Amino acid sequence: MTPAPRGVTLRGVEKRFGAVTAVAAADLEVRPGELMALVGPSGCGKSTLLRLIAGLEEPDGGEVLIGERPVNDVAPGDRDVAMVFQSYALYPHMTVAGNLGFGLRVRGTNRAEIEERVDRTARVLGLQDLLSRRPGQLSGGQQQRVALGRAMVRDPGVFLFDEPLSNLDAGLRLRTRDEIAALHRRLGTTMIFVTHDQTEALSLGQRVAVMDQGRILQVGTPDAIYRQPANLFVATFVGSPPINRLRLSREADGSLTGGPFRFAPERPLDAATLAVRPEDLAIAPQGPQPDITPAVRQPDSTATVLRIEALGSEQRVHLDGPADAAWVVRASPSVRVSPGDPVHISVAWERTHLFGPDGSRMGPAPRPIHLLRDT
Amino acid sequence: MRRGTRAMGERTWSMPNGTRAARMLPALSTAVLLGACLVMAAPFLWMAATSLMGQLEVFSSRGILPAAPLWSNYPEALTAQPFRRYFLNSLIFSVAVVAGQIVTATTAGYAFARIDFPGRQKVFMLFLATMMVPVVIVLIPRFLLIDALGWIDTYQGLISTELVSVWGIFLMRQYFRTLPRELEDAARVDGAGPFRVFLGVALPLAKPAVATLALFAFIDAWKNLLWPLLATRSMEMRVVEVGIAAFHSTYEINWPYQMAAGVVAVLPIALLFLFTQRYFVRGIQLEGIR
Numbered sequence: 266m267t268p269a270p271r272g273v274t275l276r277g278v279e280k281r282f283g284a285v286t287a288v289a290a291a292d293l294e295v296r297p298g299e300l301m302a303l304v305g306p307s308g309c310g311k312s313t314l315l316r317l318i319a320g321l322e323e324p325d326g327g328e329v330l331i332g333e334r335p336v337n338d339v340a341p342g343d344r345d346v347a348m349v350f351q352s353y354a355l356y357p358h359m360t361v362a363g364n365l366g367f368g369l370r371v372r373g374t375n376r377a378e379i380e381e382r383v384d385r386t387a388r389v390l391g392l393q394d395l396l397s398r399r400p401g402q403l404s405g406g407q408q409q410r411v412a413l414g415r416a417m418v419r420d421p422g423v424f425l426f427d428e429p430l431s432n433l434d435a436g437l438r439l440r441t442r443d444e445i446a447a448l449h450r451r452l453g454t455t456m457i458f459v460t461h462d463q464t465e466a467l468s469l470g471q472r473v474a475v476m477d478q479g480r481i482l483q484v485g486t487p488d489a490i491y492r493q494p495a496n497l498f499v500a501t502f503v504g505s506p507p508i509n510r511l512r513l514s515r516e517a518d519g520s521l522t523g524g525p526f527r528f529a530p531e532r533p534l535d536a537a538t539l540a541v542r543p544e545d546l547a548i549a550p551q552g553p554q555p556d557i558t559p560a561v562r563q564p565d566s567t568a569t570v571l572r573i574e575a576l577g578s579e580q581r582v583h584l585d586g587p588a589d590a591a592w593v594v595r596a597s598p599s600v601r602v603s604p605g606d607p608v609h610i611s612v613a614w615e616r617t618h619l620f621g622p623d624g625s626r627m628g629p630a631p632r633p634i635h636l637l638r639d640t
Numbered sequence: 641m642r643r644g645t646r647a648m649g650e651r652t653w654s655m656p657n658g659t660r661a662a663r664m665l666p667a668l669s670t671a672v673l674l675g676a677c678l679v680m681a682a683p684f685l686w687m688a689a690t691s692l693m694g695q696l697e698v699f700s701s702r703g704i705l706p707a708a709p710l711w712s713n714y715p716e717a718l719t720a721q722p723f724r725r726y727f728l729n730s731l732i733f734s735v736a737v738v739a740g741q742i743v744t745a746t747t748a749g750y751a752f753a754r755i756d757f758p759g760r761q762k763v764f765m766l767f768l769a770t771m772m773v774p775v776v777i778v779l780i781p782r783f784l785l786i787d788a789l790g791w792i793d794t795y796q797g798l799i800s801t802e803l804v805s806v807w808g809i810f811l812m813r814q815y816f817r818t819l820p821r822e823l824e825d826a827a828r829v830d831g832a833g834p835f836r837v838f839l840g841v842a843l844p845l846a847k848p849a850v851a852t853l854a855l856f857a858f859i860d861a862w863k864n865l866l867w868p869l870l871a872t873r874s875m876e877m878r879v880v881e882v883g884i885a886a887f888h889s890t891y892e893i894n895w896p897y898q899m900a901a902g903v904v905a906v907l908p909i910a911l912l913f914l915f916t917q918r919y920f921v922r923g924i925q926l927e928g929i930r
Contacts, residue, residue, distance in 0.1 A: 321825050342831030354822035358844045367840070368830035415830070 270298040270455045271332035271345065271422035273318055278327035280313050287313040289479040290327070297332075300449045300456045302470025304463055306502065310479040311459045312351075315425050318457065319348050331423060342371070347416035348425040351432065353408045355400035361387075361411050362396040368419045386418040406437050413448070424456040430465065442469055463503045467491065475499045492616075497624040500540050506581060508618075509546070509592040511539040524588025525566040526633045530619075538620040539630050543595040545613040548582060550602055565633070566610045568592070570602050584608070684906070691717075691899035698895045710896065717887075717897035718904065722875060726883040730905075733798055733868065733879055734861035740803030741857045742850055748804075749812025750838050754824070764813070771806050776866070783870050793873045802861065808853045815849035816842060852919040859909055880905045 273295040280288040287310045295301045303311045316322040318329060320341035329336050336344050347368075355364050365383045374382075387393045390410045400408055409429060416424055426445070430438045446469055449456050460466050466473050467487040474484045475498075483495040494500035500508045513523035515535050521528045523539060530537070551567065568586030575598070582594045582602060587610065594610070602608055617630040690698055692709040717723075751757070752764045782801045783792075791797030819842060827837045843850070865881040872878055878886075884905060887898035913920065 316825075319825075319829055321828065340833070341825075341828045342833075346829065348826070348829045350822045350826060352820065352822050354820065354826035356823060356826075356841060358847075367827070367832075371827075371831040371836060371840075415826075419830075 269422070270453060272297040272299075272330075272455060273423055273457065274328075274330040275314070275318070276328045276330070278314070278317055278329060279325045280310075280317055280322055281325050286479050288317065288324075291479075291481050293474060293481055293484065295455060295457060297455055298453045300446075300458065300469065300471045302466035302473045303457060303459045303476060304466035304470075304473060304502075305461065305476035307461055309476045311461075311476050312427055314476070315348075315427050315457060315459050318344075318423075319346055319425055320344050342368075345422040346425055347419055347421035347423075348427065349412045349416050349429045351428040353400075353412040353429075353432075355408055355411055355415070357400050360397050360399055361392060361403070364400065364411055365392075365396075365414050365418050368415065372419075382418050386414045389417070390414045405433055406441070409433060409437075409441060413445075417448075417452075422455065424454055426456065426458040428460055430460070431462075438465075445469065464505060467503065475502060477502070493626070494618065495626055497538055497540065497620040497626075500618055500620070500626070504542060506543050506593045506595070508540045508542050509590065511587065511590045513537045513539055520634065524586070524590060526587075528619075528631050529634055530627075530631070534621060536622045537627070538624075540618040540620060541592075541612055542616065543581065543593045545616040546592065546594045547611040547613075548584075548594050548596055548600060548602065548608040549611075551607045551609055565612045568608060568610055570604050570606045570608055572604055573602070582608075584610070586610075687899045687902050687906075690895055691903050693896050695894065695896060713896045713900045714904070717894075717900040720894075720897060721883050721886060723880065723883055723901065723904075725876060726878050726880045729877060730862055730879040730881070732795060733802075733864075734858050736795070736799045737802045737861040738854050738857045740799070741805045741808045742854060744804045745808030745812045745853055746843060746846065746850065747838075748809045749814075750816050750842055752809065752813040753816035754842070755834070767806050767809060771810075779866065779870060782867070786871060792871065793877050795877075798868060798871045798877065798879075802864075802867065805853075805857060805860075808857065811853055812846065812849055815846050819845055848919065848922060851916070852922050855912065855916050855919050858912070862905075862909055 273293070275291050275293040278288055278291045279286070289310075291314060293301075293314075303314060305311045313322060317324050318331070320336065320339060324337060331344055331346065356367065359367065362383055365386055366379045369379045369382060383396070384393075387396055390413060392407070392410055392414060395403060395407060395411075400411065403411065409432075412429065429445075430441055433441060442465060445456075445458070458466070458469055460469075467490070470487060472484060473487055473490045475482045475490060477498050483490060483499045485493075490499060490503055494503065494508075497510075501510070511523045511526070513521040513526070513528065513536065515533075516522055516527075519529075519533055521530055521534060521537050526539065528539075566587040568584035571583040571585050571591070573583070574581040578598070580596050580598055580600070582596050582600075584592050584594065586592065592610075596602075614632050615629055619627045619630040621627050686704060689704050689706060691713055692706040692711065693713075694706075694710055697706060748767075752760060752767075786792060786797040786801065789797070791800070823841055823845070824837050827841045832840060863881060864879075865885060868879045868882050869885070872882065880901070884898055884901045887894045887901065
């Protein structure tokens with residue numbers, strides 16, 4: 266029987282390794298039964314945060330709670346968590362059955378129950394025919410399943426995944442991602458999934474926490490993270506191709522200008538960054554019939570096509586502009602442009618972002634005062 | 641270019657790079673290795689030849705091979721003293737030392753490799769420093785220790801001070817450090833305490849190093865002469881090495897008997913080496929590279 270899922274709460278958790286702060290005052294609330302994706306670049310502290318939850322690292326400050334229980338002083342094995350490691354960490358000297366049953370044997374579970382639970386887990390994961398094999402005799406995908414099974418067999422309150430897909434090839438990674446999502450739906454257990462792959466985080470997580478330099482920068486649904494990034498780092502880190510940016514500087518009259526755009530900010534700013542997702546731009550070839558593409562009715566700027574990535578369902582058009590920026594547009598394959606073509610650019614201003622000098626989001630950019638075309 | 645097609649007057653050193661050297665190198669290295677093997681094997685061959693000679697023939701100048709092999713030297717040598725008892729004592733001594741060193745080296749090596757405790761590095765350096773102290777320097781303190789305990793001429797006296805090997809601790813520490821930490825982390829999350837992690841995960845994975853340690857410890861104990869000579873007095877407690885040395889008295893040396901006993905004493909070690917060469921090599925690699 267699957268136990269009731271437990272939430273995980275971090276209150277001001279800190280971890281230092283010598284002079285390096287791996288995790289700085291982390292606050293996080295993972296709800297019972299939620300699949301939380303923890304994403305950030307390499308070395309941002311996300312794996313350390315997971316190890317702090319597992320009890321494999323001791324926090325230098327703050328409190329870790331699993332369910333309602335503070336677990337700072339509780340051994341990893343008594344925290345009701347199971348962990349799937351990046352390297353799978355299967356015991357090479359044990360068979361698959363031995364690996365699956367190790368945690369139960371350590372806890373003194375009787376032999377009949379161990380066999381029953383190992384068999385049940387092996388059936389769920391399709392490992393029945395591999396039970397007598399050793400990890401060295403398994404493929405990467407099979408090892409991954411055993412690692413998953415070793416976590417499942419104990420029916421833990423919380424699953425922790427430390428980049429478990431990073432050693433798999435692209436196809437298997439997609440399949441395993443779907444399987445983890447299906448497993449979460451079936452078990453309803455709390456899962457915390459660490460990854461450096463933002464696509465993986467957005468597609469798998471019910472909510473996503475973005476980390477950088479030991480800090481949790483934003484926690485929210487994938488859509489909120491993508492559509493309303495809290496700061497420039499989140500906006501840049503999340504999304505592929507990355508969000509387009511343009512540096513804006515202050516003019517003598519207090520307006521902000523960058524390339525062809527000029528804005529009147531609501532409050533005075535020394536500098537700012539305009540950011541716009543590739544799908545929030547539209548392009549159309551310049552020429553005698555500029556309105557050939559209905560999306561570009563009011564061109565905001567112009568640029569030249571540098572190169573095109575034709576991906577079948579869409580095309581990514583790389584531009585040498587506006588101004589000294591190099592924006593990418595996600596366009597329909599029906600837009601007929603070629604490298605070297607001059608194009609009109611239209612911006613969906615209501616979906617743009619304006620970030621202040623400290624990188625924090627100030628809201629969507631206001632409509633430009635004057636459109637400086639053909640710069 | 642082939643030798644037969646080389647133009648007249650063309651110099652050897654103008655051939656494509658390394659062609660001649662590449663041909664010569666295997667032959668040269670084989671010759672060097674054969675020479676080294678001969679140097680290493682010569683004392684053993686000499687011992688075997690002497691074991692089949694008569695007392696006077698040993699000192700004759702007619703050669704190093706026996707004129708007519710005296711196979712009777714073997715049963716006579718082995719019955720001249722209670723060698724059956726000596727072999728049993730050697731076996732008890734060696735096996736006990738192996739067992740003891742496996743326990744102390746694996747636990748201490750694991751602690752030095754994995755457990756964070758204050759002064760770990762300093763204590764380890766102190767351990768290593770003792771490897772620089774010649775064995776003979778500590779013979780007297782060891783003797784005084786077992787004498788104070790009333791353990792002279794007993795198994796516990798013979799064995800107890802041999803149970804810890806700093807070399808073994810070093811070997812095991814180096815090996816444990818090569819094991820992936822994630823395996824131990826996984827065991828901890830699975831609910832294993834430190835001792836269970838050590839016994840259930842780290843130690844089984846360290847089998848190759850334990851085998852190497854056991855092999856070296858067994859050989860060291862088996863061929864140990866000085867300590868058993870000091871720690872034992874009666875013939876009942878003598879080990880093989882001491883028994884062999886006993887053929888060499890103040891007024892008489894029976895070289896053929898001594899060599900015959902020597903050949904028999906070497907046999908278990910030689911057989912062991914034949915079947916476990918890879919562990920020897922691994923031990924030397926672990927000790928030398930890291």
